[in-house]
Amino acid sequence: MIEDDDAGEFLPMDVEETRKQVEMSLDYAYQCLKILAPMGIRGVSAWCESCEIEHYYDWDIVIRNLKDNLAGQPASPHEPAVDVDPSDYRTWDYCCGFIDGCSQR
Numbered sequence: 001m002i003e004d005d006d007a008g009e010f011l012p013m014d015v016e017e018t019r020k021q022v023e024m025s026l027d028y029a030y031q032c033l034k035i036l037a038p039m040g041i042r043g044v045s046a047w048c049e050s051c052e053i054e055h056y057y058d059w060d061i062v063i064r065n066l067k068d069n070l071a072g073q074p075a076s077p078h079e080p081a082v083d084v085d086p087s088d089y090r091t092w093d094y095c096c097g098f099i100d101g102c103s104q105r
Protein backbone atom coordinates (compact mmCIF):
# COMPACT_ATOMS: atom_id res chain seq x y z
CA MET A 1 0.00 0.00 0.00
CA ILE A 2 1.18 3.46 -0.84
CA GLU A 3 0.15 6.28 1.40
CA ASP A 4 -0.74 9.29 -0.70
CA ASP A 5 0.61 11.88 1.68
CA ASP A 6 4.14 10.54 1.74
CA ALA A 7 4.44 9.17 -1.78
CA GLY A 8 3.80 12.47 -3.54
CA GLU A 9 7.03 14.03 -2.40
CA PHE A 10 9.19 11.42 -4.06
CA LEU A 11 7.50 11.11 -7.41
CA PRO A 12 9.52 13.10 -9.98
CA MET A 13 6.41 13.88 -12.02
CA ASP A 14 4.74 15.54 -9.06
CA VAL A 15 7.85 17.58 -8.35
CA GLU A 16 8.00 18.65 -11.98
CA GLU A 17 4.31 19.53 -11.92
CA THR A 18 4.66 21.53 -8.73
CA ARG A 19 7.66 23.37 -10.14
CA LYS A 20 5.71 24.29 -13.26
CA GLN A 21 2.89 25.64 -11.15
CA VAL A 22 5.27 27.71 -9.06
CA GLU A 23 6.93 29.09 -12.20
CA MET A 24 3.51 30.01 -13.54
CA SER A 25 2.60 31.70 -10.28
CA LEU A 26 5.86 33.64 -10.38
CA ASP A 27 5.00 34.77 -13.89
CA TYR A 28 1.59 35.95 -12.67
CA ALA A 29 3.17 37.70 -9.70
CA TYR A 30 5.49 39.70 -11.99
CA GLN A 31 2.56 40.71 -14.16
CA CYS A 32 0.58 41.71 -11.08
CA LEU A 33 3.50 43.88 -9.99
CA LYS A 34 3.51 45.52 -13.42
CA ILE A 35 -0.25 45.90 -13.90
CA LEU A 36 -1.96 45.86 -10.48
CA ALA A 37 0.61 47.68 -8.35
CA PRO A 38 0.22 50.94 -10.34
CA MET A 39 -3.54 50.63 -9.73
CA GLY A 40 -2.94 50.76 -6.00
CA ILE A 41 -3.21 47.05 -5.28
CA ARG A 42 -0.28 46.27 -3.03
CA GLY A 43 -0.47 42.52 -2.90
CA VAL A 44 -2.38 39.35 -2.16
CA SER A 45 -4.68 38.49 0.71
CA ALA A 46 -5.08 34.89 1.80
CA TRP A 47 -6.90 33.15 4.61
CA CYS A 48 -4.49 31.33 6.89
CA GLU A 49 -5.97 28.24 8.46
CA SER A 50 -3.32 27.85 11.14
CA CYS A 51 -3.52 31.46 12.33
CA GLU A 52 -7.24 31.78 11.54
CA ILE A 53 -6.77 35.30 10.28
CA GLU A 54 -6.33 36.86 6.87
CA HIS A 55 -2.69 37.31 5.84
CA TYR A 56 -1.56 40.07 3.50
CA TYR A 57 1.46 39.78 1.23
CA ASP A 58 3.07 42.59 -0.70
CA TRP A 59 4.16 41.71 -4.23
CA ASP A 60 7.85 41.64 -3.31
CA ILE A 61 7.07 39.11 -0.58
CA VAL A 62 4.94 37.01 -2.95
CA ILE A 63 7.77 36.97 -5.48
CA ARG A 64 10.40 36.22 -2.86
CA ASN A 65 8.37 33.33 -1.44
CA LEU A 66 7.89 31.83 -4.90
CA LYS A 67 11.61 32.17 -5.67
CA ASP A 68 12.47 30.57 -2.34
CA ASN A 69 10.09 27.77 -3.21
CA LEU A 70 11.82 27.22 -6.58
CA ALA A 71 15.19 27.21 -4.82
CA GLY A 72 13.91 24.47 -2.52
CA GLN A 73 13.78 26.72 0.50
CA PRO A 74 10.76 26.84 2.76
CA ALA A 75 8.65 29.94 2.34
CA SER A 76 7.84 32.10 5.33
CA PRO A 77 4.10 32.58 5.03
CA HIS A 78 3.36 33.94 8.51
CA GLU A 79 5.22 37.22 8.45
CA PRO A 80 3.33 39.71 10.56
CA ALA A 81 1.65 42.35 8.47
CA VAL A 82 1.97 45.79 10.00
CA ASP A 83 -0.51 48.58 9.35
CA VAL A 84 -2.08 46.98 6.32
CA ASP A 85 -5.20 48.34 4.70
CA PRO A 86 -7.20 45.28 3.56
CA SER A 87 -8.66 47.29 0.69
CA ASP A 88 -5.16 47.46 -0.85
CA TYR A 89 -5.10 43.68 -1.26
CA ARG A 90 -6.96 41.17 -3.42
CA THR A 91 -7.20 37.39 -3.41
CA TRP A 92 -4.79 35.49 -5.63
CA ASP A 93 -7.73 34.19 -7.69
CA TYR A 94 -8.89 37.75 -8.36
CA CYS A 95 -5.40 38.80 -9.43
CA CYS A 96 -4.91 35.84 -11.76
CA GLY A 97 -8.34 36.44 -13.28
CA PHE A 98 -7.48 40.09 -13.83
CA ILE A 99 -4.16 39.21 -15.50
CA ASP A 100 -5.90 36.63 -17.70
CA GLY A 101 -8.40 39.28 -18.73
CA CYS A 102 -5.62 41.70 -19.66
CA SER A 103 -3.64 39.21 -21.72
CA GLN A 104 -6.67 38.29 -23.82
CA ARG A 105 -6.90 41.75 -25.29
Ligand SMILES: [Zn+2]
Pocket residue numbers: 048049050051052055077078
Ligand atom coordinates in the same frame (compact mmCIF):
# COMPACT_ATOMS: atom_id res chain seq x y z
ZN1 LIG B 1 -0.56 32.16 9.30
